Amino acid sequence: MSRALIVIDVQREYFDGALPVSYPSGHLDKILRVMDQANKASGKIPVAVVRHHQADPESPIFRLNSDMWQLHAEVEDRPRDLLIDKQLPGTFTGTELDRWLRSLGADTVSIVGYMTHMCCDTTARQAFHRGYKVEFLSDATGTLDVDNEAGSATGAELQNSTLVAQQMFISEVISTDQWLARIE
Numbered sequence: 001m002s003r004a005l006i007v008i009d010v011q012r013e014y015f016d017g018a019l020p021v022s023y024p025s026g027h028l029d030k031i032l033r034v035m036d037q038a039n040k041a042s043g044k045i046p047v048a049v050v051r052h053h054q055a056d057p058e059s060p061i062f063r064l065n066s067d068m069w070q071l072h073a074e075v076e077d078r079p080r081d082l083l084i085d086k087q088l089p090g091t092f093t094g095t096e097l098d099r100w101l102r103s104l105g106a107d108t109v110s111i112v113g114y115m116t117h118m119c120c121d122t123t124a125r126q127a128f129h130r131g132y133k134v135e136f137l138s139d140a141t142g143t144l145d146v147d148n149e150a151g152s153a154t155g156a157e158l159q160n161s162t163l164v165a166q167q168m169f170i171s172e173v174i175s176t177d178q179w180l181a182r183i184e
Contacts, residue, residue, distance in 0.1 A: 001133075002104065002107055003045055003107075003108035003109065004045065004047070004104060004106040004110070006091060006111050006113070006123060007075065007113050008113030008114060008120055009051065009119050010028070010049075010071060010113050010114060011052065011062070011068065011069060011070060011071055012069070013062055013069065014142075016067075018060065018061050019144060021142040021143060022145065023143055023154070023158075024139055024156075024159060027139065028072070030137070031112045031140045032075070032078070033140075034110075034137065034180070035047060035112075036078070037180055037183060041183045045110075046081045047078075047079065047080045048083075048091075049080040049083050050113065050119075051083065051084070051085050052087070082100055084096070089121075090123055090126045091119065091122075091126070092123065092126040092127070092130065098130060107131075108133040109124075109135070110179060111136050111171070113140075115141075115142065115143045115144070116141040116142060116158065116162045116163070117158045117162040124136055124166055124171050125170055128170045133172070135172050135174055136166050136167075137176055138173050138175055142155075143158045143159050144158075146158060
């Protein structure tokens with residue numbers, strides 16, 4: 001098995017901006033732990049860090065080059081093999097991710113980051129459609145309470161429903177501790 005870690009959208013918008021991720025607790029610590037161990041693993045696990053921006057230069061969220069668009073400082077300071085900028089929820093859309101993974105001979109992607117029900121979910125589905133095995137780290141992805149025209153859901157409800165759907169057919173949903181045991 002040759003795996004790569006995809007760290008999705010760990011940006012300031014989710015901490016200091018309009019969309020503070022609140023569920024599950026400890027999500028950032030788990031992401032950082034996974035990144036650190038990927039770099040320490042025997043046969044180092046390649047790490048792609050993803051950063052999202054809106055196409056509209058006047059967007060109130062994820063505006064390119066704004067303070068809230070920046071990666072979280074602790075993610076920015078960690079080693080990475082590839083930095084991907086994207087404009088849509090799926091990390092494969094309009095990016096070099098698939099080409100990079102294939103150049104590595106990766107057959108498995110491990111997904112962490114934000115938001116569980118949006119960009120993590122979409123990227124996992126895209127990876128599966130391209131033939132990759134997907135490991136979705138249940139406690140190293142996160143979300144928040146949502147209330148919109150379609151209804152409302154707590155972060156816990158969104159997290160749980162996304163993980164249950166992922167496990168049905170697309171991903172193997174595992175904890176950070178399970179993932180770390182695999183890479184030892």
